[in-house]
Amino acid sequence: MADDARKQLRDKLVNDANAREKFFTSFKEAVRATGLNADDPKVMKELGFNTMEPKSVDFARTLDTSIIVTINH
């Protein structure tokens, strides 16, 4: 894709949440079409998509918030 077309696409996706959602959905479908698991954060990370990676899940247990509004409540 030419640089200006890429820039246009980037601007569109940054500014239009609906377009972004559709693009992301299509992207995941394309990942699946190659036989990869689009729900696997590791696979997505290999493709450069870090946002899917759940990091240090166990840490979530130590937070100062808790189940269904239970502090100061």
Next chain:
Amino acid sequence: MSMEKVRDLHEWADVAERNVLVLNYTMTCPLACDFCCYGCHPKRTEKMPLDKARDLISQAAQLDVFSSVGFTGGEVFAYEDDFLELADHLKAVGLPFTAATAGHWGKSKKHADDLAERLVSRGLRRINISCDTSHAEFVPVESVVNAATAMAQQGIPVYIVGTFADPKDDLERMLPELSGHPGIRMFSKRIAQVGRAKKTRLPPRAANNYEGTCYRRIYHDIVVFWDGKTYPCCSTFNRATKGLCVGNAFEESLEAIWRRVDNSPLFLMLKRRGFGELYEAVAKYNPELYQQLPPLNSSPGPCSLCNAMFSKDSVRAGVEAVADELFVDELLASTNALQQRSIGGLLRAPPSDHSGATGGADHG
């Protein structure tokens, strides 16, 4: 690791939850705890209209992304008839539910037993009962014991949660009669500096050099308050964090709000990658905005940090824009990587294997 195996915080809570619709039904409360995050008391009258609550439950059932409905407030048991009617509706639409309460309705053991049977038979699958020195000023410990044992006898998990100023205080000492009781678990927490406790002098808490994430890693607690205003989490700071409001569920569909939250690059970032990486992204994309962020190590936890970050609309908008940009840049780079991979596959594979294997996501 597949996403299915990633445990969300709620899964240590006996039941694997997906998204939860939380109805913050009322600000009425028979209590007036000195640390209440929402400043509730007996004279407050704000309450969600019953028909609105029914409608939200119907929408949640139709959406099929919510695994349960949670009730909180205020005190939802202050409107027992409403609660039972909503429980009937939940049963009719096939959604289980949970509730947070102070247990004042346990004053009469007979009433507690009867109410527990009626609610559990309609789908109540867990109850959180608040009990600590502040709550005990208004609700006798005996009521809490009656409420907790009534629910436990019905076979649902009972969580008793105490919130204390002094880290040496805990529920085991307050409720020795329930310690070790089958089906009843106790959690002792520290008061957060919000609501009536905002200006309370509390023992100092160590600030974290915060690398953590939002408390829910995958799914969301979509919290609708009595006035329809909706928040993406059960943070005790939610209502106090202007920039966290994600819409009004009385003015638009629950689906629209849920999609907005589920597709938000900002929330994805906070849930999956955490505050540390978000700060790095802001520093890279918008160094001026970075200077306006509260120091990463200035808060004892993620909810207080989130509150400090998103109380200003301008900061919230700027940080959201950074998350959008980062998300799109990674998405476009990944699309390229996928195309390269597919092209590589095409070069290696025989012609008959080609169809449908190219990356189709690049709409440009």
